[in-house]
Amino acid sequence: MSTQIKALVFDAYGTLFDVHSVIRLCDEIWPGKGTALSQLWRAKQLEYTWQRSLMQRYEDFSHVTRAGLRYACNALGLRLGEAEQARLMEAYLHLATYPEVQEALARLAGRKLAILSNGSPAMLEPVVANAGLAQTLDAVISVDALRIYKPDPRVYALAVEKLGVPTGAIGFVSSNCWDALGAKAFGFRVFWCNRAGAPVDELGVLPDSEMRSLAELPALIGAA
């Protein structure tokens, strides 16, 4: 089964890129509030992607990320000025990869490697370049071309189209369980990177494999 995988498609935020530096910056700007703010920010950012998709009122990920930040600051009584908003949005362009990412990707060489992300091209291109991944990846695919967010099946179909690899030969990797399950429902072979040790979401499908970090991925697909 492992030899069938001709391409690996990765989610970006939380899967390859560690958003912890954004959390740290939240705490630097509003001491003691960083965790509460970043959790609510992330929750609203995602809610808005789902709600706007269903409302047929797409705005790009940069827009919904700022909207989530404004809501979260309002709800927590934190004053968000232009300067703070600019610093936090800028931090999204300079995220580090998780420590195991570079080596794991190197061991997967020979397959097509790509990102499939909610992020807009204007957010993804700098973060990929700043992390030194531009040469490693065959494609950086954004939902922005479709104006719809994950887990709509058209998003996963975009990876099939852009990579020219059949659905059944694509392995999909995400730390977001609902994203992993959206990809599974679509037909990919799915590796859920369960960094937080969370329960699996109850959406009627299960990932093919579960791992705690991407260091386990090469062995799981027989590339060790």
Place this chain on the structure above:
Amino acid sequence: MSTQIKALVFDAYGTLFDVHSVIRLCDEIWPGKGTALSQLWRAKQLEYTWQRSLMQRYEDFSHVTRAGLRYACNALGLRLGEAEQARLMEAYLHLATYPEVQEALARLAGRKLAILSNGSPAMLEPVVANAGLAQTLDAVISVDALRIYKPDPRVYALAVEKLGVPTGAIGFVSSNCWDALGAKAFGFRVFWCNRAGAPVDELGVLPDSEMRSLAELPALIGAA
């Protein structure tokens, strides 16, 4: 403007029906955990409606409500047996209305009054009957006929179709801000019942009116 409203369409859970009794039962079964459990349960219940809608894998609200409960118990380390699950789901069929609901609806008589809810008919019919609202309402409309959840615009269009009243003559009332804004984006005149005093969601539209309870509604539409 107020004379234009020929029908009022209400969200059910949290707007007409007080879900507090479910929270209390959570706390009775798992003392000290009721608030955390019911918050996570509600969050997952909603997430699953959005995610399943986008995944094109609709299951009815009873199904996603049970799924959310299972996830929340798993995440909090609470043992959910058949008996507990049955008691909690049964509680959804016996919710009380908020204290001001009966009088507010009585003062709105003369207009068409309806519910438009994510709830399945098998959940809505008993709760409406048990609360004594069956004679007050002209229609109890469920998304189930469409197999898609709020805030998809087809859901709001269903109320127009079922009531035979033009979009612009329908007032929509919800305590869920994202639902209110979905209805506003569709074209209804929208009254957000902000029971919790929350910030407005950042979805690019605003409700026409905001109130803290339905007691304010008759005056807002000129029926006082």
